[in-house]
Amino acid sequence: MEQTITSRKNPLLQQVRKLLSSRKAREEAGLFAADGTKLLAEAVRWYPGLDTVILSEGVRAEVPETVRLIRVPEDVMASISPMETPQGALFLCRLPEKKAFLPKPGMLLLDGIQDPGNLGTILRTADALDIPVALLEGCADPYSHKVVRASMGAVFRVQPILATWAQVSEKCRQAGIPIGVTALSSRAKDLRQVNLGAMAVVIGSEGRGVRQEILDAADAELIIPMNPHCESLNAAVAATIVLWQMKQ
Secondary structure, X not given: OEEEOOOOOOHHHHHHHHHHHOHHHHHHHOEEEXXXXXXXXXXXXXXXXXXXXXXXXXXXXXXXXXXXXXXXXXXXXXXXXXXXXXXXXXXXXXXXXXXXXXXXXXXXXXXXXOOHHHHHHHHHHHHHOOOOEEEOOOOOOOOOHHHHHHOOOHHHHOOOEEOOHHHHHHHXXXXXXXXXXXXXXXXXXXXXXXXXXXXXXXXXEOOOEOOHHHHHHOOEEEEOOOOOOOOOOOHHHHHHHHHHHHOO
């Protein structure tokens, strides 16, 4: 059943604005918002929690009959879309139920990855290489529209697991899975000489790297060999190299 909304002050559209801008609003409502026709097609194909689709007049999209469909004028879409050039599609999805952290050898742990573009890119790459990811404290919300967009819909296919360092370190220890951290230190081993597929590997934030308490508790420090005059790599690039090496 298609419904038309023409008022920018409509409660649903006001809710969309809140969901796009606030993690707290997303958690309270149990919903997240995303934008774009390509991402909508990914959600239709992969995500069971698609709830509401809002389309501009004239925009076509495959929408399941069970999903609420709203039509709005282009100017109303422009008033709620986070994009400078809206594609004419916004949609709401139910947040998935939170899953417990399960330790696995050959998994990636993200510590304080706050940049949405980096986080989304890492989730996209991990999905492509079929490597599980857990988000530790301080990471961006994987269900913010910027992360969803940067992930190219990976969050619809594979649910990112949220966990604390205390949970992760305890469960990895119980499972006998060593924890490696990427670090710029004299003790760090060339990651090509280590079996990353047997470890859980931590990638740290763009600015400060891996937290000291994690460094102190890690079983191994790892370094990506690079030109000596380069100080560091972008977090998403470093993660991609680690993910690729895990599969070797």
